[in-house]
Amino acid sequence: MAPTPGLAGLASLALPDYKNVPHSYKLPVTHREVVRTFSKLSRLALISLVHQWLSKKSRDFCRPYLAADEDPDVDPDRQMYEPAHSYEELQEVYKELAARKGGRKEVVDRILEGDWRLGISMYQLATAEIQHLLEHPGALRWTAKRLAKVRNPKLPETDMEVTNESEHLPRFQAQTFMMNLAKELVPLMKSHFFITRIKTLPMTILRVYVHDSPYSTEASLAADTNGPDGAKAVFFIWPNGSPFVFVSLSTHLGQAVGDEGRHLRDVVLQSIPKAFSRPSARYQLQGTSFSARSLSALLTYRGPGKTNAAAGGWSIFADHSFNQNALDFVTAPRASQEASGSLENEMAVSSIRVGPGRPRRVVDNTETPETKRRRRVAEGRFGSSAKPNDGQGVEHFEVRIDDPFPAIPHGPGAQADVDTSEISNSGGKQTRKGRPSLLDRTAEDMEDIESERADVWVPDVRIAFSGSHVFAGVRQLVETGVVDGEKMPGWMTGESGVTQGAVRSGRMKTKGAVPGV
Amino acid sequence: MATTEALDNDIANLRARISHLQSHRANLASVLLSSPHIATRLQQRSVQSDPLRQKASGVVKRQSNRITENTYHACAGVTAYKVKDPDPNAIDHGNILGVRIEVAIGGKYIETYNVLLNRPHPEDTATFRICHHTIPPCIPLQPLANRFLPMTGNDATTMTEQNLEKFGKALRKELVSWHLRSAAVKSLRAEAGLSDKSSEEELEQEKEQYPVGRILNAFVSSDAEDSEEEEEARRKRQSGPMNITEIEPDHSVREIRVTWSNGHIGIVRVSKDGQVEKGVVRDAAGQRVSSLERKTVGRMEGLVHRLTGGSAL
Structure with a gap:
């Protein structure tokens, strides 16, 4: 009877288990995820990452290949990179690399073929991806969701109470949350979690690397290269002190997420509110009709600050251009204001000149009264928002018009009436292909439209604006006189703070009593 | 090299001096304009005849308006004002009631918050609804609005009463207590010797290097601490x-x-x-x-x- 060989045999067997992927598991340097992530990072970012890995806090998860690990059988002449003898030596090497100029390839090769030739740990991969995300804040497309409490009909309404102790936001305790999330996900898939606070932006990022396998061993992790469903990591962002969660839609720029990948992502998404919930306080995720690429736009419209419900022209209430300090008695224009005013003019002129295409006439510095008026109108409608370079651009803005088709003023009115009432209000829906859009009218919407006047024709008209910064574009159109700034409906200024919505009697329909919370 | 540096310094000094003088001028101007004699002297003769005089009286008017406004803001803490929504399709012809809340801590007005209300039912002139606001989401605006500004449903069977005054008071209390708590934490940090200037600068530097902050699920296993110096530091920590x-x-x-x-x-x-x-x-x-x-x-x-x-x- 020899139990030891049996146990040893068990250890080498891969058995389905209930563990998560730990930080220290390594992926081979040729793994697709590793190659993709490292090929995107800049030289400086890579060096900064290496310093982070070599710091004492993270050494456990980022073991480099040191001279002590060396296999004596390997011929040292055949190695491209001499292994370092200590962490300190390695830190010096990368300091030198940082000091001199060079390509990023040099650093990537040193990392992948030299100091971490045995593999990149999950921890390293996660830090690298987050570094890339912060360097390119527009790399992913995000949807903002809200964590809302599910009402228990049996319990008395406690929503009205605002007491000294009451709490209206879900409490985010990273460790407890991680524990609960792991419990939810482990039976379904193996995943690696990485959650971190960001110093430069007021938020916490969670990265979930989805490993679709019943095994949590290092070997199965490395072998996992199934199919074109490359997107394996999902990101979630919690802005500090707000009920919102940002979810990354597609994980890599321009890369379609296959059905399987989407399904796994949905599983993770569904377990987020469950992990938040406690007994007698259940949460669910609600859509907030807002998605954008830029993280700063998300933080402006769905962030922790003052700007959530003061978009568009109302932005003057959030910054201090409308409210002077109560002890500020100076009415004369300030030096800074004068300077910024003239600077703005210069910028406006130069931006017109720089535009592509045939060279335009140089605009005179003396504005005509008409252009000045238009600029002032735009200022009144947009306030301090929608500046081309404010980094808060929204790429896609789509509205559905729920107003009845305007009556035709000329011609035989009776005939027109007959024509329009024959057409179904939901017409055209059947011919649409692909996934149903969030803007499709629900039965509720239809009822709402028909309850008002059954005989009107309300065509399903949708208007989509796309561009690098939609509302800055609209502002420019107002300034150049293409759009009449005074007759333009309010939703075109972005003041409703959504990227998808329905317009009724010229106004964006809003859900809930108070916007932006 | 030294000369260019010296020149740069000179330019920076001059710039600082200019901006200082400009703010000084603005201050003096407002002091002059607030003097009560100016207004009376300007009104001695007809204003219309003289364009300069007309301009001057406009400036004086603006200054006196500002003084009145600021007095109310400073004394009341919660003030109301009217604004116009530029949207041509706005509810109630764009009439908006604004509520401005001042937060003063340590002898300074540090922040202002606004809540903008409209009247969704034109026939019911006493019912308000929040349409825009600049209240951060960590303040329970929704529960406060539910309590003090309830909306009558579509059926309008239950008549609800709104109390804008109490709403303003409660909201101000929430905002001020939030700022007071933040100020208290700041002084706690100072008391524990955590927030001196140099450390903040260091933090800035560190920020630029590693944007990734504290990793919340990186639990270092204690048995893996093999480095001797760390072990020593650990012992020191425990005994010290x-x-x-x-x-x-x-x-x-x-x-x-x-x-x-x-x-x-x-x-x-x-x-x-x-x-x-x-x-x-x-x-x-x-x-x-x-x-x-x-x-x-x-x-x-x-x-x-x-x-x-x-x-x-």
Whole structure:
């Protein structure tokens, strides 16, 4: 009877288990995820990452290949990179690399073929991806969701109470949350979690690397290269002190997420509110009709600050251009204001000149009264928002018009009436292909439209604006006189703070009593 | 090289001087304009005839308006004003009632908040609804609105009464207490010797290097600490005096996290008026430290004093 060989045999067997992927598991340097992530990072970012890995806090998860690990059988002449003898030596090497100029390839090769030739740990991969995300804040497309409490009909309404102790936001305790999330996900898939606070932006990022396998061993992790469903990591962002969660839609720029990948992502998404919930306080995720690429736009419209419900022209209430300090008695224009005013003019002129295409006439510095008026109108409608370079651009803005088709003023009115009432209000829906859009009218919407006047024709008209910064574009159109700034409906200024919505009697329909919370 | 540097310095100095003088001029101008004699002197003759005089009287008018406004803002704390929504399709012809809330702490007006209300039912002129606001989401605006500004449903069977005045008061209380709590945490950090200028600069530098902050699920296994020097530091930490190394509030300052140099971690819960309700302290091994836990309860301003004062541990 020899139990030891049996146990040893068990250890080498891969058995389905209930563990998560730990930080220290390594992926081979040729793994697709590793190659993709490292090929995107800049030289400086890579060096900064290496310093982070070599710091004492993270050494456990980022073991480099040191001279002590060396296999004596390997011929040292055949190695491209001499292994370092200590962490300190390695830190010096990368300091030198940082000091001199060079390509990023040099650093990537040193990392992948030299100091971490045995593999990149999950921890390293996660830090690298987050570094890339912060360097390119527009790399992913995000949807903002809200964590809302599910009402228990049996319990008395406690929503009205605002007491000294009451709490209206879900409490985010990273460790407890991680524990609960792991419990939810482990039976379904193996995943690696990485959650971190960001110093430069007021938020916490969670990265979930989805490993679709019943095994949590290092070997199965490395072998996992199934199919074109490359997107394996999902990101979630919690802005500090707000009920919102940002979810990354597609994980890599321009890369379609296959059905399987989407399904796994949905599983993770569904377990987020469950992990938040406690007994007698259940949460669910609600859509907030807002998605954008830029993280700063998300933080402006769905962030922790003052700007959530003061978009568009109302932005003057959030910054201090409308409210002077109560002890500020100076009415004369300030030096800074004068300077910024003239600077703005210069910028406006130069931006017109720089535009592509045939060279335009140089605009005179003396504005005509008409252009000045238009600029002032735009200022009144947009306030301090929608500046081309404010980094808060929204790429896609789509509205559905729920107003009845305007009556035709000329011609035989009776005939027109007959024509329009024959057409179904939901017409055209059947011919649409692909996934149903969030803007499709629900039965509720239809009822709402028909309850008002059954005989009107309300065509399903949708208007989509796309561009690098939609509302800055609209502002420019107002300034150049293409759009009449005074007759333009309010939703075109972005003041409703959504990227998808329905317009009724010229106004964006809003859900809930108070916007932006 | 030295000359260009000297020139740059000169330019910077001149720039600073210019902006200083400009603000001085603006100050003097407003002092001059606020003098009561100016207005009376300007009104002695007809204003219309003289364009310069007309302009001057406009400037004086603006200054006196500002003075009146500021007096109200400073004395009342919560003030109301009217604005016009430029949207041509706006409800109620774009009439908007604004409520402005001032937050003053330590002799300074540090922040203003606005709530903008419209009247969704034109026939019912006393019912208001929040349409825009600049209240951060950590302030319970929705529950306050539910309580003080309830909306009548579509059926309008239940008549509800709104109380805008109480709403303003309650909202101001929430905002001021939030700012007071943040100020208290700031002074706690100063008391624990955490927020001196140099460390902030260091932090800035560090920020630029590593944007990734504290990793929240990186638990270093203690047996993996093989480096000798670290082991020594560890021993030193455990035997040496216990210092508070970090005091970190959450965004709404309802929870404060205290970290000690010997690996103790405490989280205390603060009520809105600044009372520490309860606290949990665990040592590096995860055991509760009830002697410290008992000390946390009390006013939040004295937290550091209570925790460090009786350091019998």
